[in-house]
Amino acid sequence: MAVSTSFSGAKVEALLLKSSSSLSASSTIASTATNLSIFGKPRRTLIQRGVLRCEAAASDIAVKSDDPSNASTVSALELLKTSAADRYTKERSSIVVVGLSVHTAPVEMREKLAIPEAEWPRAIGELCNLNHIEEAAVLSTCNRMEIYVVALSQHRGVKEVTEWMSKTSGVPVSELRQHQFLLYNKNATQHLFEVSAGLDSLVLGEGQILAQVKQVVKVGQGVNGFGRNISGLFKHAITVGKRVRTETNIAAGAVSVSSAAVELALMKLPEASHANARMLIIGAGKMGKLVIKHLVAKGCTKMVVVNRSEERVAAIREEFKDIEIIYGPLSAMLTCIGEADVVFTSTASEDPLFLKDHVEHLPPASEEVGGRRLFVDISVPRNVGSCVSDLDSVRVYNVDDLKEVVAANKEDRLRKARRLRRSSLKNQSNLKLGGTRWKLFLPSRN
Numbered sequence: 001m002a003v004s005t006s007f008s009g010a011k012v013e014a015l016l017l018k019s020s021s022s023l024s025a026s027s028t029i030a031s032t033a034t035n036l037s038i039f040g041k042p043r044r045t046l047i048q049r050g051v052l053r054c055e056a057a058a059s060d061i062a063v064k065s066d067d068p069s070n071a072s073t074v075s076a077l078e079l080l081k082t083s084a085a086d087r088y089t090k091e092r093s094s095i096v097v098v099g100l101s102v103h104t105a106p107v108e109m110r111e112k113l114a115i116p117e118a119e120w121p122r123a124i125g126e127l128c129n130l131n132h133i134e135e136a137a138v139l140s141t142c143n144r145m146e147i148y149v150v151a152l153s154q155h156r157g158v159k160e161v162t163e164w165m166s167k168t169s170g171v172p173v174s175e176l177r178q179h180q181f182l183l184y185n186k187n188a189t190q191h192l193f194e195v196s197a198g199l200d201s202l203v204l205g206e207g208q209i210l211a212q213v214k215q216v217v218k219v220g221q222g223v224n225g226f227g228r229n230i231s232g233l234f235k236h237a238i239t240v241g242k243r244v245r246t247e248t249n250i251a252a253g254a255v256s257v258s259s260a261a262v263e264l265a266l267m268k269l270p271e272a273s274h275a276n277a278r279m280l281i282i283g284a285g286k287m288g289k290l291v292i293k294h295l296v297a298k299g300c301t302k303m304v305v306v307n308r309s310e311e312r313v314a315a316i317r318e319e320f321k322d323i324e325i326i327y328g329p330l331s332a333m334l335t336c337i338g339e340a341d342v343v344f345t346s347t348a349s350e351d352p353l354f355l356k357d358h359v360e361h362l363p364p365a366s367e368e369v370g371g372r373r374l375f376v377d378i379s380v381p382r383n384v385g386s387c388v389s390d391l392d393s394v395r396v397y398n399v400d401d402l403k404e405v406v407a408a409n410k411e412d413r414l415r416k417a418r419r420l421r422r423s424s425l426k427n428q429s430n431l432k433l434g435g436t437r438w439k440l441f442l443p444s445r446n
Contacts, residue, residue: 093134094154095233097188098161098180099146102202105179107400111381112169113145116348117215121223123168128225130160135227137220137234139195141212142257142287142380142399143202148192150229158182189233196241198250202399203260203406205250208286210241258290258346260405261376262298264397265342267405273341273368279303280340282333282353284312287346287378292316296323304340306333338362341369344376345383352385359388378402 100110115123120138127136127149135150147165151157162180166173183191191200196213198205217234220226244250269277279300281288284307295303305313306328313327328336334354337343345353365373375396377384382398389396 094151094184095188096151096154096157097146097148097183097191098158099144100179101144104181107380107398109171109179110145112171113165114380115140117219120219124223124225127164132156132160135230136225137216137230139216142378148230154184192237193240196237197244202402206256208256214238256290257378258287259294260402261344261378262291262294263405264402265374265376268374269369275299277369278341280336280343282306282345283347284316289316291344296320304328304336306330306336334358341365342374346378347383349383350381353383355385356387356390359394360391364393
């Protein structure tokens with residue numbers, strides 16, 4: 001199946017290949033004031049909506065159009081009028097991505113920038129209220145925080161979005177710039193395609209990111225500011241992500257963040273303790289359920305799940321009928337931690353669930369695992385306070401520590417990526433390969 005470049009009801013092609021048509025001279029332009037001196041008299045000039053208007057004092061000498069001596073002055077004014085309008089109308093709308101990811105920023109910064117899914121519509125509205133932003137979308141996951149916009153001006157749009165990110169997160173602009181990446185038009189489009197295909201993930205080919213891209217579209221439906229261009233771009237990225245997984249083996253054996261977390265925990269435990277280590281999962285959402293699934297795949301037959309509601313845990317228990325899954329309410333969380341050897345956390349809480357003071361007086365982990373409790377926190381923002389790692393009785397790992405698991409599987413994944421490069425696809429004009437990544441391009445302009 002060829003990757004179509006047409007978007008239903010949108011003109012993203014024009015934005016990527018031709019950019020949008022120039023803003024008309026009659027479009028609203030921020031008023032700009034300057035002082036001119038004509039015939040030695042001060043004159044205030046207003047440039048608004050592409051029109052030059054001069055306001056002179058009553059004592060000013062009138063400029064007569066039939067006076068040859070005034071020809072050069074009139075010509076200069078016309079030139080100023082043209083350049084003032086062109087300064088704004090020559091720059092065309094662009095698709096821009098301003099982002100930070102696990103590749104560019106530590107979790108300590110990403111968690112400050114993270115935006116909960118329920119807040120995406122509000123963020124879109126605030127972004128589109130900026131002077132040079134027409135449309136916007138937010139992709140915020142444990143591994144990335146990316147803002148996609150249609151900007152009337154690249155430079156001004158990036159500046160406004162960066163300042164907005166700084167204001168909402170409390171991270172200074174100077175610090176943000178050290179870790180953010182900027183991509184425009186075709187490069188921004190290609191990046192989103194690679195993200196959707198799992199090629200920009202910490203774990204090459206992981207499948208959860210495609211569901212997260214789909215969620216951007218689902219949440220954005222009906223939100224003022226999630227316009228046709230951005231919506232069409234994300235829908236097309238979903239198509240590309242599906243196609244890459246359908247027509248290649250990139251997802252074969254791929255690990256997710258949750259499965260990598262399980263692998264990391266087992267790497268840190270004595271091998272003899274794998275069968276009997278007491279497992280606790282805090283949070284029964286998508287990530288938590290995947291942790292349970294991979295623990296079961298590794299031979300775990302008993303675990304405790306702490307969650308706000310018991311219904312979700314009961315549904316998981318029905319799915320894994322041969323596994324003993326014990327429910328624990330949030331009120332019993334610390335008690336459950338004290339009885340566990342390994343604790344996985346994956347909730348959407350914006351604040352840490354527990355700190356050093358909560359953990360230091362808990363009973364130690366079993367001697368079978370060396371007496372030190374293992375926390376694997378795959379939430380962003382983090383559920384486990386950074387101060388907990390100061391305790392000698394615990395070991396704390398977060399999503400950035402999953403790189404160790406990735407490195408252990410790197411060669412196998414690179415072999416799959418090389419086979420992906422050699423895969424025979426039907427429409428090479430729309431899908432080209434380079435290095436270990438897919439490079440997806442729209443057709444060249446005729």
